[in-house]
Amino acid sequence: MGERIGISSALVRKDLAWFGEFGKQGVGYEVEYLRKELLSILNLNREIKVALIGAGSLDSALVRYNQNRNRTDSTFSMKIAAVFDNDENKTGTVLAGLEILPFSSFAEYKTKLGLDLAVITVPAIKAQEVADRLVQSGIRQIFNLAPVKLAVPPEVKVTTADLSLELECLAYYLKP
C-alpha cells in the first residue's frame, strides 16, 4: 500500500494504528478483512447519496461520469441522487435521467431522498448563499467546486476543489 501511494510501510502501519490493530504480528494482514474494516471506517460500505446544486454543464459532466463509474466499478459507493437548480427554465427538465429539482425545496427533498452530502457547482457569487442554505437544511459535508472560500460553522466539513487555481499553480513550473 505504501509503495502504491509513495509513503513508507511504517506510515501505513502507524495510520492503521490510529483506528485499531488489524493484523497479526509475525503473520501479516488478512487482506479481505482489512479491506472491509477500512471501507467501514471510511463510511464507504454503503451507498452515499449525493446532491448536486447547480445544473450547469459541469453537473451534466459529473452525472455522466458518476453513472459510468457506478456501472463499471462496483466498489464505488457514491451515487448522484438528485440535481437542484433555482432556474425555472431548468427545473422539471431531465438531466441524464434525473429530474432537476427546485433548490428552494432542498430541505424537503433531503429528507425524502435521504441525501447525505452536497456538491456546489453554482457560480462563485452564489456559492456562499447556497452553502448557508445547505447547512440550514442539515447538510454537514459539502464539496465545493466554486472558486471561493466558504464560511461555515465548525461542525460542517467543506472541501474546495478550485480547478482553475490548481491549473494556475502548474503555470509556475513553465519555463519563463
Added chain:
Amino acid sequence: MGERIGISSALVRKDLAWFGEFGKQGVGYEVEYLRKELLSILNLNREIKVALIGAGSLDSALVRYNQNRNRTDSTFSMKIAAVFDNDENKTGTVLAGLEILPFSSFAEYKTKLGLDLAVITVPAIKAQEVADRLVQSGIRQIFNLAPVKLAVPPEVKVTTADLSLELECLAYYLKP
C-alpha cells in the same frame, strides 16, 4: 494575505523571502509592485495557452467556465487554446467556438499554436497513453483529471485532481 488564507503573517513573510525582498522595513509593501512581482514569479503575467485532451462533457464544461472567467476576470491568464480528441465523430466539429482537433496531430498543433500545458480528461484507462504522447511532444506540465496516478519522467510536473476521490474523503465525516 495571511488572514485571507488562514496562515500567520510570519509565514507569508518567510514565503516571500524565498524569492527576494519586496518590502521596506518599517514602512511596508508597495502593493501594486508586490502584486506584479508575484504574478511574474508565478508566470501569471502572460496568457498561458492550455490544451484540453478528450472532448467529453467535462471539456465542454471547462471550456465554458474558462470563457466565462476570461470575460469577467481580467487577471485570469489561462486560455483554453485548443481541444483534442481522437474520435473521428468529434474531430472537425466545433465545441463552444473551438474546432476539435485530432490528437494524433498534437505535436504539430503544439508548435503552431504555442500550447503551454495540457489538461487530460480522457477515461482513466487511456490517460497514461495520452500522457506519454504529451511528454513526447514536449509538454512539461500536465493537469490530470483522470482518476489514475500517471508515470512521467522527473522533469514533467503532473497535478492530479481526482474529484471522486476527494468526494469519497468527505464520506469519512458522515455520521455512520
Added chain:
DNA sequence: TAGATTGTTAATCGATTAACAATC
C-alpha cells in the same frame, strides 16, 4: 527619537521514518 513593519533567527510543533520489541 518614537513608532511601526519587514526580514530572519531560534524555538516549537507535527509528520514521517528507522529501528526494534512483541508476537506468531
Added chain:
DNA sequence: TAGATTGTTAATCGATTAACAATC
C-alpha cells in the same frame, strides 16, 4: 527454535511560528 511481520518507540526531518533585530 528460526524467520517473519506487526505495532510502537525514539529519532529525524521539515514546516510553522514567536520573538526580535534591522530598518525606515
